[in-house]
Amino acid sequence: MKSFFSVLFIIGITFIVGLEALKPEESAAEKKLLNECKNLAEATDDDVNLLLERKVPEDYKGKCLLKCAYEKSGVILEGTFSIEKVKAFGTKLLEDNTKALGIFNEMIVECQTVADPDICEQSAKFMDCMIKAGLERGIDPKKGIKESIGSI
Template sequence: MKFLVAFCVFGVVVCANAQIFGRGEPQRGHGHMPHQNSDQERRAQEMVGRCQRKELATESDMSEFSQQKKPTTKTGKCLHACLMETVGLVSNGKLSVEKSVEFMSRMAHGNNELVKIVREISENCETITDPDRCELAFKIMECTEEGIQKRQDEMRKFMPRQQQEFNH
């Protein structure tokens, strides 16, 4: 399963990344109008651009991000920290369980079992600390990825088919 799935489960940021860089199709048929998706994509692109400029992320960092690879540089990790902070997934130096659940609730389309899994993974990762905000974001990403890996069979049944194929 691709690294970025961990991030995707917890927020719109990286799901939007998949759309920004042409990976996957916007989900239709869940009460979203097409113009909402393009508006979400535009806002996500703007947010990524702001964080890229703020963190001085390089083309290599952006390439890793667009290819859904783990960040390998300090600026790449800081790019992810900026995105997580911007959407409220990281606040006061830790993962926000409630924000993770809030994002997933919007994406899960009423699937309470998936939301429950995300809550459990988030609660396991909320204890992670690091005085360096970039390392903190990276550690949270690794923790969520590990939690998803452990429960991937359980989670797979909730993912759209094309996303399952993309993530293998």
């Protein structure tokens, strides 16, 4: 059975790019995490549903909902977005698939300079960049890299 940290890790990476489709138990944990963050960010059910659909939030509270999910999954540490943590998570998750890992690394290179002084805005900009970089490479954010590369 996966540890809670592993589930948070997968959820965090899923919000970044959808490295892999979530299993049912991970999906339930994702919903629980988002509902906890919903209250902290004063977000709405629509904001939660948008993230569950792997879409970048447009309103500020939705962006802060995403920031909270990144914080709880360890991607944001002490108010700072950690590209190194993203790289480490992706490498660990994709280590058994060199093609997927190569695509992920290309996407990270493309998006690693995304910045904004507001961490909520930066969270949304990074997710947007990673989704666009993935789409350019044939990655469906709902399916994830592993499943998508089978059809590339």
